[in-house]
Amino acid sequence: MIIQFENVEKTFNSRKIQVNACKNINLTVDEGDIFGVVGYSGAGKSTLIRMVNALERPTSGKVVVNGVVINELRGNELRKARKGISMIFQQFNLVNAKTVYENVAMPLILNHTPKEEIKKRVKEILEFVELTDKADTYPGKLSGGQKQRVGIARALTTNPSILLCDEPTSALDPKTTDSILNLLKKVNQELNITIMIITHQINIVQKICNKVAVMEDGCVVEMGKVKEVFAKPVQPLTKAFVDTVVDQSIPETIFEAAAAEKGNSKIVKIRCLDGNVCDTFTPGLRENFTAEIKTLFLSVNEMQGSVLTIIGLQIKGTREEIEEVLVYLRENYEYEEVAV
Ligand SMILES: Nc1ncnc2c1ncn2[C@@H]1O[C@H](COP(=O)(O)OP(=O)(O)OP(=O)(O)O)[C@@H](O)[C@H]1O
Numbered sequence: 644m645i646i647q648f649e650n651v652e653k654t655f656n657s658r659k660i661q662v663n664a665c666k667n668i669n670l671t672v673d674e675g676d677i678f679g680v681v682g683y684s685g686a687g688k689s690t691l692i693r694m695v696n697a698l699e700r701p702t703s704g705k706v707v708v709n710g711v712v713i714n715e716l717r718g719n720e721l722r723k724a725r726k727g728i729s730m731i732f733q734q735f736n737l738v739n740a741k742t743v744y745e746n747v748a749m750p751l752i753l754n755h756t757p758k759e760e761i762k763k764r765v766k767e768i769l770e771f772v773e774l775t776d777k778a779d780t781y782p783g784k785l786s787g788g789q790k791q792r793v794g795i796a797r798a799l800t801t802n803p804s805i806l807l808c809d810e811p812t813s814a815l816d817p818k819t820t821d822s823i824l825n826l827l828k829k830v831n832q833e834l835n836i837t838i839m840i841i842t843h844q845i846n847i848v849q850k851i852c853n854k855v856a857v858m859e860d861g862c863v864v865e866m867g868k869v870k871e872v873f874a875k876p877v878q879p880l881t882k883a884f885v886d887t888v889v890d891q892s893i894p895e896t897i898f899e900a901a902a903a904e905k906g907n908s909k910i911v912k913i914r915c916l917d918g919n920v921c922d923t924f925t926p927g928l929r930e931n932f933t934a935e936i937k938t939l940f941l942s943v944n945e946m947q948g949s950v951l952t953i954i955g956l957q958i959k960g961t962r963e964e965i966e967e968v969l970v971y972l973r974e975n976y977e978y979e980e981v982a983v
Pocket residue numbers: 655656657662663664682683684685686687688689690691
């Protein structure tokens with residue numbers, strides 16, 4: 644475990660109102676994770692991530708980072724702990740009056756690193772983010788994607804073990820977003836840096852995170868491995884997020900036609916992670932059941948190198964014949980009955 648929130652509460656007291664921005668947060672990020680925190684505006688995501696580098700401190704509870712309770716540190720100790728934690732921002736936060744080289748070198752200059760060492764390190768890191776040719780350019784002449792690459796380069800110069808990302812792609816178009824997400828993946832895999840990302844875009848979580856926490860009104864309402872949460876979202880908010888990227892509703896016309904059919908029938912939805920569900924539903928297998936099994940819907944989704952297949956089926960027959968199929972599904976799959 645590299646980051647741990649233990650019973651963390653954060654309350655802001657404005658003049659008249661009290662805002663509980665984070666409520667009883669318990670959360671663990673392991674080394675090597677790309678951990679996504681997703682939620683709508685005002686859910687408490689920024690407050691949560693800012694507690695990792697003690698830009699905010701909890702009202703109660705502990706935030707343990709790299710083995711130390713960071714919210715208890717002050718002065719030199721805090722500065723030392725923060726060297727292992729870098730951050731990138733939605734609006735890049737570059738200094739426009741300085742060149743790309745100077746922006747990237749800044750944390751090293753502040754650390755009083757020798758000049759030759761700075762030169763070597765900045766060269767190395769600009770190569771890593773593929774911006775070598777922009778070293779002498781000013782941020783005003785760069786595209787949004789290039790600016791974020793500079794932000795990432797600046798964050799990496801001090802060799803952190805943790806990279807915090809505050810809505811890193813919200814200001815970027817979809818193609819540029821993909822290239823920045825690929826770069827973050829490379830940061831994670833090649834430099835072995837643990838990444839925590841806050842975002843309101845669930846597709847970012849789908850593309851690069853291995854774990855996710857869903858936040859609503861200051862609380863973590865659902866948390867787990869991305870493939871498991873996406874395969875079986877429980878909370879309505881998680882379902883709403885996942886629905887926007889994983890196609891899982893039986894089209895209305897097909898559903899209505901099936902529901903209107905006479906006779907005894909049930910409509911079910913099966914979720915299958917990584918297995919070859921299509922093989923399982925070959926005509927050969929269907930012959931093992933007396934009930935008629937009709938496919939209404941099929942969606943295949945890729946995430947984190949896994950395939951999530953969702954199949955909508957109509958099962959027709961007597962109650963016993965239908966039950967025979969349901970028993971088989973129950974034993975072999977994640978499935979739910981769809982109310983007609
Ligand atoms: N310094 C502060 N003083 C008072 N209230 C604050 C402060 N910072 C945040 N809040 C309040 O805490 C709640 C959570 O805010 P936070 O910025 O953490 O949410 P968020 O999920 O990051 O949303 P957004 O994406 O809009 O930033 C909000 O109601 C916000 O108004």
